[in-house]
Amino acid sequence: MAVQETQRKARREFRNIHVTELSNYRMPFSAIVSILHRISGMLLFVLLPFILYLLQESIRSEISFAHFQGIAQHPLSKLVILALVWGYMHHFCAGIRHLVMDTHIGLDKDSARKTSVAVLVISLAVTFLVALKLFGVF
Template sequence: MSNALQKKRPEFRNIHITELSNYRLPLAGIVSILHRISGFLMFALLPVILYLFEKSIVSEISFEHFRGIVSHPVVKLVILALVWAYFQHFAAGVRHLVMDTHIGLDKDSARKSAATVLAISLALTALVALKLFGVF
């Protein structure tokens, strides 16, 4: 085969650290990274949450103590971050399960499902935030 008939193969290079600001990750890639971050966040804080839950159900006094702690705005933000992590991880997990059945694997469908995951997780987190901060 002559060189003129061969197609030029695409060249893939590693990204240098100085090029990271120019690189634009696709929405599906962002959702995938957020899925990993939310899973790690929930896993890392699970022992703390279980310990606090166990201490809060010992007596009414300990429950009121933790109720006072939860009323602090910074603690509410931490709770909200955990709520977001749960919703994000759940919605992205459902997306991955659907993709495991070979549905929505093309580029356009993957972009739409990634946007849907972000919209669902942020909307549900906003609803919980409204309830958590006493709006309704």
């Protein structure tokens, strides 16, 4: 009986986090990537009408393509396009990561951290390169 009481006291205590403690809580990279995967998917879904409109304007005729170029030159449109590029790249990279994890590869803590950091770095690097091209630096 004494051994069971000692084991109970040695176990870690898991408790709910109160709203006031959220600033002290440090989420792992894999949790951040998972949350951003959901946000990027929602972003792509919500902006789907804008994406389809841009596609329609770009392929309908030469005049509509010129109209598309005018829309794409506006700084706000460039920011929206850049957000779409980030959303797509992050969602794509995180989706590949989740597919690999579905095959039971990279499930341990160290591999999950490395792959989540890789998803963040790759998606942000590609978005940065597209931003350079989009804003005419390169």
